[in-house]
Amino acid sequence: MTTKADIVKELYPEDLYGYAEKLTDGEIEVLQEVREALETHVRPVIAEYWENADFPFEAFKKVSEVGIMNNPKLYVDREGKRKPSELYTAFLYLELARFDASIATFYTVHGGLCYNTILIGGDDRQIEEFAPKLASFEWQGCFGLTEPDHGSDIAGGLATTARREGDNWILNGEKRWIGGADTADVIPIFARDVEDNRIKCFIVRKGAQGYEANPIPHKGSLRAIRNAHIKLEDVVVPETDRLANINGFGDVAKILVFTRADVSHIATGVTAGAFISALKYVKERDQFGRKLGGFQLVQEKLARMQANVVANIGYSVRLAELQETERPLMLNSSLAKMHNSLTMRETVAMAREVCGGNGITLESEVMRFFTDAEAIYTYEGTHEVNALIVGRELTGLGAFI
Numbered sequence: 001m002t003t004k005a006d007i008v009k010e011l012y013p014e015d016l017y018g019y020a021e022k023l024t025d026g027e028i029e030v031l032q033e034v035r036e037a038l039e040t041h042v043r044p045v046i047a048e049y050w051e052n053a054d055f056p057f058e059a060f061k062k063v064s065e066v067g068i069m070n071n072p073k074l075y076v077d078r079e080g081k082r083k084p085s086e087l088y089t090a091f092l093y094l095e096l097a098r099f100d101a102s103i104a105t106f107y108t109v110h111g112g113l114c115y116n117t118i119l120i121g122g123d124d125r126q127i128e129e130f131a132p133k134l135a136s137f138e139w140q141g142c143f144g145l146t147e148p149d150h151g152s153d154i155a156g157g158l159a160t161t162a163r164r165e166g167d168n169w170i171l172n173g174e175k176r177w178i179g180g181a182d183t184a185d186v187i188p189i190f191a192r193d194v195e196d197n198r199i200k201c202f203i204v205r206k207g208a209q210g211y212e213a214n215p216i217p218h219k220g221s222l223r224a225i226r227n228a229h230i231k232l233e234d235v236v237v238p239e240t241d242r243l244a245n246i247n248g249f250g251d252v253a254k255i256l257v258f259t260r261a262d263v264s265h266i267a268t269g270v271t272a273g274a275f276i277s278a279l280k281y282v283k284e285r286d287q288f289g290r291k292l293g294g295f296q297l298v299q300e301k302l303a304r305m306q307a308n309v310v311a312n313i314g315y316s317v318r319l320a321e322l323q324e325t326e327r328p329l330m331l332n333s334s335l336a337k338m339h340n341s342l343t344m345r346e347t348v349a350m351a352r353e354v355c356g357g358n359g360i361t362l363e364s365e366v367m368r369f370f371t372d373a374e375a376i377y378t379y380e381g382t383h384e385v386n387a388l389i390v391g392r393e394l395t396g397l398g399a400f401i
């Protein structure tokens with residue numbers, strides 16, 4: 001008889017300690033369907049889209065049709081919840097990112113950043129309007145926080161303004177790096193209320209007058225997702241589309257606690273993907289009359305990569321369990337994002353190295369993981385910013401400024 005342990009071992013052979021056994025049967029079934037959709041529809045086109053700096057919308061649609069956010073199998077014993085379990089979410093990110101980091105990033109912008117913004121920032125009416133359509137992918141979402149002149153210091157520096165005029169707000173400013181913003185239907189924009197100086201969130205809808213989003217050209221990392229530079233010129237947003245529960249950066253941080261955890265899972269997936277690709281390669285290629293995988297120096301790198309994968313999955317899984325509790329902590333998310341990104345960066349470099357020259361072409365998968373890792377290392381809090389958050393908790397001393 002095939003056991004759950006057998007099934008997850010086949011699905012995630014890199015999960016040496018078998019953490020995936022904690023998933024429910026329904027969650028595993030959904031992840032298996034995601035795998036099939038990725039392999040059937042996205043695999044044949046991903047390298048081409050990466051090279052052409054475009055997102056494979058049609059192919060990804062087949063993945064979303066699995067119901068990755070709203071499949072009833074994900075809600076067994078979760079009555080009244082609007083999100084699948086954090087553990088499933090961690091493995092969904094692992095699944096997507098071990099395949100391709102741009103695909104995982106597109107999903108984190110939509111299902112992580114935008115969706116959590118609505119759930120955490122919206123009132124009941126707003127959640128009812130936006131959440132189901134985002135969960136079914138009828139609407140595409142994004143997340144507009146970072147600005148051209150304010151990245152790491154966005155909390156204090158955010159310069160986009162919101163001015164109230166009767167029942168409307170008028171937005172002015174610029175946003176940078178916003179994933180999917182040129183095609184999104186739901187565009188949460190964080191802006192500073194000129195009246196009380198607080199950061200608030202406004203839902204700009206597709207086609208709004210004065211909203212312009214142009215893809216940033218010449219990216220060398222995450223080429224298969226379009227990141228936009230947004231300009232907002234007197235964009236009118238009705239008061240009914242201001243998210244009711246975001247009234248300061250403290251509320252934005254409540255969203256980032258979750259989405260930073262999501263990105264730590266993406267780092268886990270990229271680590272796994274690079275390792276799997278490199279392992280396959282060294283088992284197939286001969287040099288000096290035998291397989292590359294048969295050399296001691298190569299095996300030492302394989303062992304280190306495998307250890308990094310197990311450590312990252314361990315961080316992701318325990319973090320997911322902690323996220324499921326009443327009070328998720330930024331410390332935990334920052335620690336995992338920092339750790340998993342560091343080991344990811346080390347792993348993709350080793351994976352690239354053991355593939356030699358073929359490791360720098362799209363012929364081998366590791367090239368995508370190698371270059372894409374750089375963006376993941378930087379977004380959702382750079383290494384330094386997450387280290388400073390951990391350092392502040394350890395010492396009680398803020399060292400950002």
Ligand SMILES: Cc1cc2nc3c(=O)[nH]c(=O)nc-3n(C[C@H](O)[C@H](O)[C@H](O)COP(=O)(O)OP(=O)(O)OC[C@H]3O[C@@H](n4cnc5c(N)ncnc54)[C@H](O)[C@@H]3O)c2cc1C
Pocket residue numbers: 109143144145146150151152153176177178179222227375378379380381382383384385399400401
């Ligand atoms: C591919 C990609 C996708 C993204 N998607 C989105 C998105 O969808 N929505 C969104 O809102 N944002 C997005 N971002 C923005 C991302 O969150 C920022 O890039 C990130 O916060 C860093 O800001 P910055 O790039 O301006 O770097 P900077 O803040 O200019 O930092 C540059 C360097 O200085 C270091 N540094 C800064 N301050 C300190 C300090 N006090 N002490 C020590 N070192 C410091 C940083 O760690 C970094 O190494 C995305 C970015 C990328 C690259």
